[in-house]
Amino acid sequence: MSTTVKDLLDPAHLTQIANMQLLARTAVEGFLSGMHRSVFHGFGTEFLQYRNYTPGEDLKYIDWKVLARSDKLYTKVYQEETNMNVTILLDCSGSLDYAGERAPCTKFRYAAMIAACISYLAGRQGDNVGLFTYSDELLEAVEPGHRSGQLSRVMHSLARLKPHGAAAHQRTLDNLTHPFKHRGIVVLISDMLESEHELPRLLRNFRYRHCDVIALQVLDPDELDLPQPKVTRFQDIEAGKEVVAWPSSVREQYARRMDEFLATLKTGFSQSQVDYLRLQTTDSLGLALAQYLHHRTL
Template sequence: MQTIHKYLDPVALSRIGGMELVARLVVEGFVTGLHKSPYQGFSVEFAEHRQYMPGDEIRYIDWKVYGKSDRFYVKKFEEETNLRAYILLDTSASMNYKHNDNNLTKFEYGCYLAATLTYLMLKQRDSVGLALFDTDITQYIPPRGAATHLRAIMNALENATPGEETELSSLFHELAKRIVRRGLVIVISDLLDEPSQVISALKHLRHQKHEVIVLHLLDHAEMTFPYKGSVIFRDMETGQTLSTQADSLKSAYLEKLNEFIQSYRRGCGASQIDYVQMDTTTPFDHALSAYLSRRK
């Protein structure tokens, strides 16, 4: 398998390509747990044009386009599927962190996850969209199910770069207002914000009848605090620095980190939000396939 897209890894696709991401809750009237066939009883919606070829049905010729171009084009339609997915990817400055130069940054890891999930859902004939955000929503691509949509999302990921600081709660509230049609919302972020406020915003998405999955990305160093001796820490979003003895901070840091993670785990669990913590030193396809296997 070959791919020309930066964040589509052929090895990962061979590992995950046969798996499914199905919704668990009721989305737009469909009872989940099974992926319904896109060919039986589904309505269709216009997807794109392509040039007329011998054998195409004449009724699908777009005569308005013919009048403008003097060429025959037919309308292509796509089946309206039972799953509409929205991938929300955090591109704030903190996502650019990696402890080891041989590892992926949290941002790169998130891009690989977003690309693979997009490929997987389009392969299932589902619709998928993408939102990138830091201080604002920097790009929003509405869900589509057309095969050509893969390129649009891949281009957005490949052209994205980590930006500024973010306030997750306000961004999620804004996205909850923008995403009107119910579906599956997948959040990919390091969640470096006040957990209670972020959980409140995620509940807003649940209140809108979306199913929500949170993929919480942390570098292994953020989880283990391997630093020793005199260290200068720099906040990647504000630029502020702190000079300290790492040994004296480790115990308190790990305690605070555990509280931070448990706040998200409990808050998400109480709101039927699927919370998944991912160590970015674990190959992303291993982490994703393990999650999809558990989710069945």
């Protein structure tokens, strides 16, 4: 049986690839080939060289051949116009070190795979890629750049990381906000647990710096429906606290609290003009790549 684009973006397939750069290349090239066939069929050129025409722009940049084939106006975007800073902020706190029985990998492994794929896709487009990872302190800092070996530096940083500690969102993001002086894209990847009021406020600061911001929330399916059938010991990995309970007796209340948490996050990000996408560790990585690509081609 041949490998499909869906297979290449399946976290169950990707988590078997140890080399982060190979993993990212496998997923991204599969994603782009699928996009080329389904969305940009007939353009005859890499679709990343085009964007929608805006009334008032110089007509000399319109691709008239594309107009004739598709009856749509697209403007050619040249390399010097496309370069921008893409900065990935990756939460490495202990709460991400969880994988339920339905998940092919931990939340952290899934988050790291997303970071690798976005880094590869950004580098492929000629953008400056940067990575900052943190838990209770800043762990890895790769300043945005496009020099030789930049992508390898990002991938090696991702490969070294082990989730631990508590997420010091405020201290880390406050310190990182100040250097942002130019337009770019900031991508936060986190489970966002117990941060529904904090993170929208903190990411709003990047919007004040004229950055587009994408917040990708990674959750395990277990965290959404509490499927355990018998008495279970629940442990707070970051605080070390434990609770023993019958899931069936608390499931309804848990579901209500989880819905409130997710609704608060969604509302907060909307008010802060931050794009928000919730992902489960069983979801295709194509969802995260499509969200990034949407911003990249605006």
